[in-house]
Amino acid sequence: MEIKNAVTLLSSIAQEARLEIFRLLVQSGRQGLAAGVIGVKLGIPASTLSFHLKELSQSGLVNARQESRFIYYSANYGAMNQLLQYLTENCCANEVGCCTSVLQCEE
Amino acid sequence: MEIKNAVTLLSSIAQEARLEIFRLLVQSGRQGLAAGVIGVKLGIPASTLSFHLKELSQSGLVNARQESRFIYYSANYGAMNQLLQYLTENCCANEVGCCTSVLQCEE
DNA sequence: TGATTATTTCTATATTTATGGAATAATAGA
């Protein structure tokens, strides 16, 4: 991944309302949620929500699909994985025991 | 981790110069690099660099320590791990095969 | 067609963030 792309992805979730939306979608699985449901669940006015959903889908971290009158938004797990991968690549200068748990330096 | 804290951490690396700095430090291991070295490696003017280093260390994603005349900055791998953990928690609504590689939904 | 629902776009305003030169502070060696 290119650094500019990583910045775009990070910027799309470096904002409280958008991170709330993203976390909700990450937990909601592949089906996702309709825009209106997200708005009600998080108490965000429609136009503000629309602005944030646009940011998230333009970055690529969230997918949108029309289904009858609703637009379903869902987390793009692949993009998320690539971002986490990018952040952890080549870490720790090969020091022993530097990284643990989620972050796996060398595979 | 609280959402506000996650936003702070994400904001600190959702900017090209700061992500460059952070990635350089992630790769540099626990010893880190002196501010001046970072500036030369990345071609960032001193005052701009100082502004970004402050953002990074105030968020907690980067540590600073004085060593004689130099200030060494290094990645805070623990904070980084906590952030990645936060982003992936409870993901995918328990769907089979939804997450792979870096992102490990359920442990 | 017309009404209803869902969502987006337009718009103005407010707020936050980034940049880099100049001045300042802190450290250490001669």
Added chain:
DNA sequence: TCTATTATTCCATAAATATAGAAATAATCA
């Protein structure tokens, strides 16, 4: 103490981002 080095703070300016009401658009169904 004087000087060089390292790094930060101050400051003004520029640029980007967030908010939400009102209007517009799009999709569905009676």
